[in-house]
Amino acid sequence: MPYVNIKVTREGxxxxxxxxxxxxxxxxxxxxxxxxxxxxxxxxxxxxxDNWGVGGETITARRKRG
Amino acid sequence: MPYVNIKVTREGxxxxxxxxxxxxxxxxxxxxxxxxxxxxxxxxxxxxxDNWGVGGETITARRKRG
Amino acid sequence: MPYVNIKVTREGxxxxxxxxxxxxxxxxxxxxxxxxxxxxxxxxxxxxxDNWGVGGETITARRKRG
Amino acid sequence: MPYVNIKVTREGxxxxxxxxxxxxxxxxxxxxxxxxxxxxxxxxxxxxxDNWGVGGETITARRKRG
Amino acid sequence: MPYVNIKVTREGxxxxxxxxxxxxxxxxxxxxxxxxxxxxxxxxxxxxxDNWGVGGETITARRKRG
Amino acid sequence: MPYVNIKVTREGxxxxxxxxxxxxxxxxxxxxxxxxxxxxxxxxxxxxxDNWGVGGETITARRKRG
Numbered sequence: 070m071p072y073v074n075i076k077v078t079r080e081g082x083x084x085x086x087x088x089x090x091x092x093x094x095x096x097x098x099x100x101x102x103x104x105x106x107x108x109x110x111x112x113x114x115x116x117x118x119d120n121w122g123v124g125g126e127t128i129t130a131r132r133k134r135g
Numbered sequence: 136m137p138y139v140n141i142k143v144t145r146e147g148x149x150x151x152x153x154x155x156x157x158x159x160x161x162x163x164x165x166x167x168x169x170x171x172x173x174x175x176x177x178x179x180x181x182x183x184x185d186n187w188g189v190g191g192e193t194i195t196a197r198r199k200r201g
Numbered sequence: 202m203p204y205v206n207i208k209v210t211r212e213g214x215x216x217x218x219x220x221x222x223x224x225x226x227x228x229x230x231x232x233x234x235x236x237x238x239x240x241x242x243x244x245x246x247x248x249x250x251d252n253w254g255v256g257g258e259t260i261t262a263r264r265k266r267g
Numbered sequence: 268m269p270y271v272n273i274k275v276t277r278e279g280x281x282x283x284x285x286x287x288x289x290x291x292x293x294x295x296x297x298x299x300x301x302x303x304x305x306x307x308x309x310x311x312x313x314x315x316x317d318n319w320g321v322g323g324e325t326i327t328a329r330r331k332r333g
Numbered sequence: 334m335p336y337v338n339i340k341v342t343r344e345g346x347x348x349x350x351x352x353x354x355x356x357x358x359x360x361x362x363x364x365x366x367x368x369x370x371x372x373x374x375x376x377x378x379x380x381x382x383d384n385w386g387v388g389g390e391t392i393t394a395r396r397k398r399g
Numbered sequence: 400m401p402y403v404n405i406k407v408t409r410e411g412x413x414x415x416x417x418x419x420x421x422x423x424x425x426x427x428x429x430x431x432x433x434x435x436x437x438x439x440x441x442x443x444x445x446x447x448x449d450n451w452g453v454g455g456e457t458i459t460a461r462r463k464r465g
């Protein structure tokens with residue numbers, strides 16, 4: 070009965086990419102741990118680049134610096 | 136000093152329903168564990184159906200299939 | 202397909218109390234939002250009092266002060 | 268390789284305030300635990316006041332009561 | 334800079350299985366979203382079966398019923 | 400009414416360091432956002448190095464490689 074939460078920056082993730090992430094993680098839990106796919110929950114959170122920090126600065130600032 | 140996070144799909148949850156969830160969970164923690172309601176935090180996350188997966192597919196896809 | 206995470210301090214919560222929390226939250230989501238209980242996941246995290254802070258100090262310190 | 272999640276109510280937090288939170292938390296982890304800032308992730312979640320409960324009621328209701 | 338949290342019941346997950354989960358999720362984020370593996374964080378939480386509920390009862394109770 | 404979750408690897412974090420993290424984060428939220436310290440919750444999770452992955456491998460493996 071696994072629960073997986075994936076957090077990525079909100080930068081144009083498409084519905085098709087989300088489907089692939091959900092399918093891929095579910096298959097992984099079935100293959101590695103033998104979990105029944107019907108009991109695997111996956112929640113994707115898309116986070117604004119202003120709200121995500123690495124190295125003490127926002128992703129927005131890092132993207133600007135290039 | 137409990138903290139409760141409730142994640143549901145974003146499918147028209149009303150403000151009144153949110154109030155009932157918050158009240159209900161807070162009462163539960165008071166009744167079962169004797170917690171002071173003033174120290175109970177509840178956060179409700181509403182998740183897009185494209186971003187929630189079960190059984191390897193999105194809720195959007197499941198709802199379409201009916 | 203709700204997911205609920207309950208965090209409480211690790212201070213002797215019994216198996217019976219955990220059952221009541223899980224049953225209570227699941228019933229609440231069925232009653233308020235019409236969710237199918239079989240799709241409700243509840244995860245309880247018990248947190249050491251050294252690892253939980255309120256008002257800038259640990260729960261351990263608060264409990265000592267009385 | 269710390270990960271920090273900060274949840275606050277969505278009540279006009281500015282980009283500059285977010286930068287200060289991210290910088291401040293990252294510095295704290297470097298100073299207290301000696302962590303390399305480049306390995307510190309910070310995610311800020313802004314939560315609607317309808318979706319946050321304390322004392323059994325929403326923040327929206329508390330703000331109204333004053 | 335993705336962050337992934339995987340929650341499973343604590344039922345004898347081996348170190349090798351954890352390695353496979355971490356490798357698999359990281360590869361998935363590289364393949365689907367083009368993320369740099371060095372920026373992918375994965376945290377696995379193992380949850381006691383007394384602390385995980387589905388359908389209003391603990392996993393412990395479900396496992397006993399068979 | 401902020402809630403902060405800090406996840407670090409379980410590698411000998413002392414009670415005093417936890418107190419400093421809790422105090423530091425609480426002060427930060429007061430200084431940057433004007434939050435009342437009494438409403439700031441902080442939860443520290445210590446994660447086994449086998450359960451934390453970066454770059455597709457566990458921290459345990461990275462530490463061994465040096």
